[in-house]
Amino acid sequence: MEIAFYILSGMAVTSAILVVSLKNLVRAILALASLFLSIAALYILLSAEFLGLVQTLVYIGGVILLFLFLIMLTENLFEERQVAFFQRITGVGLVLLLFGIFVSIFMKQPFQVIPKTDYSIAEIGRLLMTDYLIPFEVVSLLLLVALIGAIVIARKEEE
Amino acid sequence: MELLYDTGKLIGVIENLLQHCKDSWLPGWLLTLGIMVVVAIIIVAFIAVNTLMLVLAERKVSAFIQDRLGPMRTGPYGILQTVADALKLLQKEDITPKRADRLIFFLSPIIVFAPAVMAYVAISWSPKIRVADINLGILYIFAAGSLGTLGIILAGWSSANKWSLLGGMRSAAQIISYEIALLLSVIGVIMIASSLNLETIISSQKNCWYIAYQPLGFLLFLVSALAETNRAPFDIVEAEQELVGGFHTEYSAMKFAMFFLGEYANVFIASALCTTLFLGGWQAVPGLPIIFPPIVWFLIKTYLVIFVIMWIRWTYPRVRVDQLMNLSWKFLIPLGFLNIGVTGLVMAIK
Amino acid sequence: MSISHYLSLSAILFCIGLYGVISRKNAVMVLLSIEIMLCSAGLNFAAFSAIHNPSGQIFALFIIVVGAAEVACGLAIFFLATRLSETIDLDKFNLLKG
Incomplete structure (x- = not known):
């Protein structure tokens, strides 16, 4: 179980980073599909099978197809201005600050092991x-x- | 053959073997991994052999419908024709167009083929023969099916070819509209069986197949399954006369073969699902003595459905794009809702 | 597995999504990043539902539905925008500015 969680979360984080960093829109959408798939697998790991399958069905079967459909229908979606370096650094700083706040909240949480549920x-x-x-x-x-x-x-x- | 008739015995032999392995020397995770690999190999081998047979059957069926003989030269009665075709395909040069997106061009046949393999896991072949007993089996098969369409659209986009792009776009529009009709058509069965588990659905059809309760649902399922698997008369995705080859125009050799395998694997899955939901799965025909083992019943029914699908392909002309959309949104989906409403009403009255 | 594992994962995903929203100028990319953030929220709900009660799963379902609706409308707007102004750059959609 532990190994599965680490593999899936590694996959999720890698594909999320790819989504926000790839220049090519279609490849970013493909990375998003892989993120959705790993999140669906994580739901199933949490024994929320219904949620995982609905996630796959709606997001990959619907949302991703809509994105690809838009890209095929329109041209000039690919051009993108680069954000200024200063702005990017500020973004990273803000995001890290937020992450720090999250972590400080988690620290106060009691350590709770997830029981085997079967809803x-x-x-x-x-x-x-x-x-x-x-x-x-x-x-x-x-x-x-x-x-x-x-x-x-x-x-x-x-x- | 003895073993095939008594599936319980076969399962027992395999279980004993596994228990023996577990007791003696193998660590647990290696055993699980080994089982996964063996199952995957069996499924892929089944898909390959099945595709060879179905392609030959398709050509023979079309030949007889059009009053021809079909392939006759290779092997007795032409039965080795598809084997020869497959060998030829393997030797072809693998071509990638110059302006294609190489990564996605490489990935899309895999994205089409892998989910088809995934879907086989949930099928219940016989009372005990199945890979995994998934509680939400139907939903799982639909989820796997929705992954495959992604590959078709990406193949159309990444080829950098107008025909392919048009094929991919048509595929996206078609699959989004018919997926709704397909899901609506099976809800009636799910309501009656009050389960999403394929095995439970089959065993609840012991006395009466669901085609008797859900004739409309059966028709809706068949039509939308034809559209979802891109079969004629809904094959506008790869309409040869309009689009050269549709989304796979630029593909050759092994990658083309992957699309082909994926398509026929999906046809088999759709027919197997149709058999499971409406035709009693591995149950014998009610009233007849059980002369065959359940798995043979299952295969007979599934291949009958596949034959009907081929029959439709070689009988009806292809629909136009706008007619296709109208059929789904203005006709199939309202009928699907009507079917659910009537089923619910009858169940409430009972 | 403990709940903290899932919470940390969802926090990381949320932050990556937020960074995408801040740093990209392409409207489709921003929508993709918002989808990442929605996903991480759903993961949180599912993790908490595993230790409390199934209500969390229902909230995650609602998130999926809302995400799908949002994408449908957002993409329709982008489609119109590219037809009218031939760009997808968010900073160039400033026709309403006085």
Whole structure:
């Protein structure tokens, strides 16, 4: 279990670094797909199998395909101005500061070993239909709005 | 042959062997790794042999539908034709176009092929013969299937060829729209079986196959599976008359063979899933005596579905791009919702 | 495995995503970095749900849904922007500036 976690998290961090540093957009998207895959595997390691499979299905089967579709539809997506060196250093500094804050918070957390859990998908479904019914409906409304919104924005103006 | 009839005995022999290895000298992780490697080799070998057979079958079926003989020269009755083709393909030069994105051009056949291998892990061949008993088996197979489409689109983009790019774009649009219809079509079965586990779904069809409860779901599944595996009449992704070869125009030799293997592996997976969900899996036909072992029943049904798919390919003309989108969004998806609603209503009344 | 392992991993991923948002000028790249940050949040929820109760998984599901909706709308906007101004540079989308 430990080995699997370290391999997967190494894969996740490497692909995340590749995503933010690669110049080529399509390669960055491919790196993002590998990040999604390793996160899905980490979910399964946490015995959240449903979450892992949904992550693969929605993100790699949907989101990544949408990104690639946009790249094929449009040209001149690749040009990019370099950020000034000073700005980049400031960015690194800010991010490291944030990471320091995170670590100082974790230090106060008690050391908790993750037990072997086994939530069934039926349990998740029941929660969605009882305790989280209203958020669930709101999210479905959000999806509908996003769908219509995307169509309205990207539609050709009729002359 | 004795062993094949009594799968329990076969499993017992393998388990004994494994137990013996574990007791004697092998460390646990090495044993697990060994099992993984052996299983992967078996699956890849099965895919390769299966593809050879299916390509020959495809050519023979098309020949008989068009009142021809098909390949006859290589071997008796032409049965060695695809073997010869495969050997020829292996000797071809591996060409990468000059302006192609080399890394992605190299990776995309692998991205198409590997998920097809992954999907075989979840199939339940016979009451005890399966690689892994995955609780969310259906979802796993769909997730693996959605990985493969990434390879097709990347292949289209990285070839730096207009035909390939058009093929890749068509593929993206087609697969996003038909994935929804495909997922909606199986929800009815999942509701009745109240499980996502393939083995549970099969054993709950002991008395009546789900095609009787879900005829609409079966039709929707078949149509969307045809589109998802890029088979005619939905093969606009590689429509030869319009796009030369579609996304794999620039591919040659082994990389082309990988696409081919991936395509036929996906056809087999789709048919096996169809058999599992709607045709009772490895169960014998209700009412008939069990003359074959379960795995033979499973293969007979799966190859029957594959035959129907080939039959459709050589009978119907290809649909146009706009017709394809209309069919999915305006027809299949509403029907899928209707199917779920009616199934839920009937279950609530009962 | 302890919870701290997962929390550290998700903190690292979040910081990498944040760095991407700060340092890239290409709008698609910024969207990719935001996806990394969303992923790390989901990982946190899943890790906490493993020691408490399954509610965390539901929040992670909501994150996945919201992420997908966001990408659909964002990409539609970028598509329109490239058609109108022929660039994807975030600093050049300043037509509303008075």
